[in-house]
Amino acid sequence: xxxxxxxxxxxxxxxxxxxxxxxxxxxxxxxxxxxxxxxxxxxxxxxxxxxxxxxxxxxxxxxxxxxxxxxxxxxxxxxxxxxxxxxxxxxxxxxxxxxxxxxxxxxxxxxxxxxxxxxxxxxxxxxxxxxxxxxx
Amino acid sequence: xxxxxxxxxxxxxxxxxxxxxxxxxxxxxxxxxxxxxxxxxxxxxxxxxxxxxxxxxxxxxxxxxxxxxxxxxxxxxxxxxxxxxxxxxxxxxxxxxxxxxxxxxxxxxxxxxxxxxxxxxxxxxxxxxx
Numbered sequence: 001x002x003x004x005x006x007x008x009x010x011x012x013x014x015x016x017x018x019x020x021x022x023x024x025x026x027x028x029x030x031x032x033x034x035x036x037x038x039x040x041x042x043x044x045x046x047x048x049x050x051x052x053x054x055x056x057x058x059x060x061x062x063x064x065x066x067x068x069x070x071x072x073x074x075x076x077x078x079x080x081x082x083x084x085x086x087x088x089x090x091x092x093x094x095x096x097x098x099x100x101x102x103x104x105x106x107x108x109x110x111x112x113x114x115x116x117x118x119x120x121x122x123x124x125x126x127x128x129x130x131x132x133x134x135x136x
Numbered sequence: 137x138x139x140x141x142x143x144x145x146x147x148x149x150x151x152x153x154x155x156x157x158x159x160x161x162x163x164x165x166x167x168x169x170x171x172x173x174x175x176x177x178x179x180x181x182x183x184x185x186x187x188x189x190x191x192x193x194x195x196x197x198x199x200x201x202x203x204x205x206x207x208x209x210x211x212x213x214x215x216x217x218x219x220x221x222x223x224x225x226x227x228x229x230x231x232x233x234x235x236x237x238x239x240x241x242x243x244x245x246x247x248x249x250x251x252x253x254x255x256x257x258x259x260x261x262x263x264x265x266x
Contacts, residue, residue: 006256021144021266024177024217031248035256132255134263136144136177 007038009127011135012047017062021136022050026068028134033075040130041072042123044083048090051082051098066098073102078114085120138169140254144265146178147196148189152264153182157199159262164207172254173200173211175243177265180218183211185240201242211243212250 010029016022032039043051050066057064072080080100087093094117103109118126127133141160145152160170175182182196189195204211213223218239219232225245229237239245255261 004256008252008255020177027216028176028248028251032252034249035252037252037256132261134142134255134261136263136265 005037006131007040007129008032008132008134009040009042009130011042011044011127011133012050013045013135014050015046016050016055016066017057017060022047023063023065025134025136026065029072029077030068030075033077039077040079040081040126041077042081042083042126044086044120044123046090048082048086048092048097051080051100052092053096053098069098069100072100073114076102078102078112079116080114081116081118081123081126083120083123084117087117137163138171138257138259139163140171140251140258140261141173142251142254142261142263142265143173143175143179143182144177144263146181147187149178150265152266153179153196153200154194156262156264157196157203159264160203160209164203170207170209171258172250173204173209174251174254175211175213176217176248176251178221179265180213180221180223183213183218183223183240183243184238186238197240201240204242212246212254213239213243214251215245215247218245 012025014021051069055064055066100114101111102114104112141156143153143156147153187197223239224234224237225239226237
């Protein structure tokens with residue numbers, strides 16, 4: 001399978017608990033890590049809320065699966081694009097986003113942020129470079 | 137061209153499965169290849185063999201089954217999404233100690249790796265759903 005490395009981009013556009021899309025998208029992302037492909041994630045529109053800080057689902061009876069995003073770095077998934085317009089439109093800043101990090105093996109395992117803020121226009125260019133874009 | 141189709145919505149509630157079916161039919165008629173059809177999210181419900189739509193309506197599951205038979209399509213239902221929604225084949229029902237199964241034999245149950253592999257092998261992966 002390693003003969004072809006493709007660029008996979010998972011685009012998350014929906015709030016985390018109103019529907020099952022966010023949870024089931026994360027499940028695909030974690031599986032994709034086993035295939036040695038180039039994997040990136042995008043959070044835009046209400047998808048921003050999937051990686052918001054301090055999620056508490058106790059009152060709603062939903063499972064809070066947000067801690068799982070922190071494991072992405074261990075799966076070598078360290079390109080996490082956050083669309084800046086989506087943040088602004090919701091009155092949020094990068095301070096409201098979870099600190100998702102990875103350890104850079106090419107830099108003595110230094111801990112680095114996986115979060116890459118991008119504008120809507122930059123995101124369009126990034127999407128253009130992908131082989132597979134799966135959005136939900 | 138070689139396509140993998142991803143269907144994320146259930147039958148009748150949403151047009152995604154119908155659109156994917158029409159696309160698959162048209163693509164095959166033009167000589168293209170469908171590498172795999174993968175059913176995820178509520179899309180797994182397209183695989184039920186127990187649906188009884190009104191007689192003057194289309195039968196989505198049987199449409200897929202007939203197309204799969206004609207073209208030897210590989211139609212895969214995500215096991216994790218299926219289990220969550222009570223979609224089981226006979227093997228899985230036995231393993232889980234359930235007294236019934238409902239997956240149409242034209243479909244097979246497998247893991248999400250089949251979706252990723254479908255994306256790797258195909259020239260295009262097309263998503264049908266919201």
